[in-house]
Amino acid sequence: MIIAVASGKGGTGKTLVATSLALSLANRIPVQLLDCDVEEPNAYIFLNPSFNHKETVSIPIPQLDEKKCTYCGNCAEVCVYNAIAVFPKHVLIFPELCHGCGACSYLCPEDALFEINKETGILETGQAKGIELIHGELTIGEAMAPPVIKEVKRHISREKLTIIDVAPGTSCPVVETVKGSDFCLLVTEPTPFGLNDLALAVDMVSKLNIPYGVIINRDGVGDSKVEEYCRKEGIPILLRIPLDIEIARLYSRGVTLVEGIPQWQEAFLRLYNDIEQIAHQTKG
Amino acid sequence: MMKEIVVISGKGGTGKTTIVASLAVLVKSKVMVDCDVDAADLFLLLQPVTQERQEFWSGYKAVIDKDKCTQCGLCQDLCRFDAINDFQVDIISCEGCGFCYRVCPEEAITMQENLSGSWFTSDTRYGPLVHARLGIAQENSGKLVSMVRQQAKSIAEKQEVDYILSDGPPGIGCPVISSISGVNLAVIVTEPTLSGIHDLDRAISVCQHFNVPVIVCINKYDLNEDNSHQIDNYCYSQRIEVASKIPFDNVVTEALVQGLPVVEYSNNSVTQQIKKLWLSIIGLLENK
Helix, strand or coil, rough: ECCCCCCCCCCCHHHHHHHHHHHCCCCCCCEEEEECCCCCHHHHHHHCCCEEEEEEEEEEEEEEEECCCCCCCCCCCCHHCEEEEEEEEEEEECHHHHHCCHHHHCCCCCCCEEEEEEEEEEEEEECCCCEEEEEEEEECCCCCCHHHHHHHHHCCCCCCCCEEEECEECCCHHHHCCCCCCEEEEECCHHHHHHHHHHHHHHHHHHHHHEEEEEEEEECCCCCCCCCCCHHCCCCCCEEEEEEHHHHHHHHCCCCCHHHHCCHHHHHHHHHHHHHHHHHHHHH | CCCCEEEEEECCCCEEEEEEEHHHHCCCCEEEEEECCCCCHHHHHCCCCCEEEEEEEEEEEEEECCCCCCCHHHHHHHHHCCEEECCCCCCHHHCCCHHHHHCCCCEEEEEEEEEEEEEEEEEEEEEHHHHHHEEEEEEEEHHHHHHHHHHHHHHHHHHCEEEEECCCCCCCHHHHHHHHHCCCCCEEEECCCCHHHHHHHHHHHHHHCCCCCCEEEEEEEEEEEEEEEHHHHHHHCCCCEEEEEEECCCCHHHHHHHCCHHHHHCCCCCHHHHHHHHHHHHHHHCCC
């Protein structure tokens, strides 16, 4: 089963939930944690893994063979990302705009464009506290997260429980991450910001047709509108984590909730049971 | 000379919007812009009255004409984004490159322009606000960010205001790069957690990569004073000013629930620290 932990709003506790859920189950079933928040991957901070494998993630970008080029301009016309400009005796390639679609080199009538790999991120895998961790990281200055996310997701093993730590938001990197999951946990907080962004996230998972449930973090702060919204929409609230300075302090030191306060393991096991049930019902 | 200031954070949920909304109260002559087009929240505190709504058409999606398609499979083989399966386009994966459209021997594929969101020009009691809503699963958040920034700039020029205050997105990718490029100053809001420190480091690196000056604000600094101290030392080593340290206080959430910028709701140390932040921002901009 694949469980994505998403949120809409940032900083609501996705990593806290993903790491504690993974650790709670680690001595019962094989678990892997995928950190797909490749712009700001944080799960490793809490898990202290020993990475034993590292690879670079790259996209193919065009390179010009000037001897063959006739400056016909076909490549510039083909490229919808404006990553190539052709002048009478000169070609400019802008790698930061290139999506690596390959159209320019394939369609060049002179075969004057070939592709080289441009590194856009790294991927590391390792073991931590009984969990397999797959960590993706976008290179500073690179704009496009999806190629790195896709590489991380290639490591999904169907023999294991896969828990995915997702980036905040609802745009393309998030959807790229969440699609294909069997269940999506939406972590929110009971504030107007939390509610607004939860509704966006609900819209996203509904469009993807993935069963989902809500976790309210910092329960007790703010107001009851998230709760009312969930009741009205018939969305299950699967877990509440109270606003507690002790929990916040543990988090600040990079200590997972279930390691800092072991009594929480039971709640996460119950959460997993509930998820299994809902996912099963939806399939059935 | 008008100055553009963007508030970013790397890590989400550190308090960007709270700070921008408060600066909106403190700064007299400005236009506000919400560059977090993916999960825009600033409007919740500024209660805008929309003056103008525009559709944001951007990019293309491939469409296969079933009647013309002979299922030769060339498009599926060539698509780098795995967007064509069983001779159907998965519009979520399609990046609109048009490769398939150009190679299809049957001319069975067309590229259709994509409505990816909308953007708004609004009035608030603090001044004009430009904000946007990117559609679910849409790309081109960077382009939409450029669009709202451009719009904010033209309003700012017309009204001859002194500042553009911009609420940035989390992360370090496409929309963040679009939000920070060419601004006069990036304010990075962080929190004294190991995640916050890690993400601050990456946010600073992105700003340095694009030559954007940086000032730092630590929110909830007293949650872990050792970590706050570590942030101080790190910023000192990078010659970056830590302009203010906001204490952890429920008053921030109380104000949010009331739909008010915190500096309008209370005059405690949170407000004092945000005022201090603004003084440092002016100081830094004047020295440049």
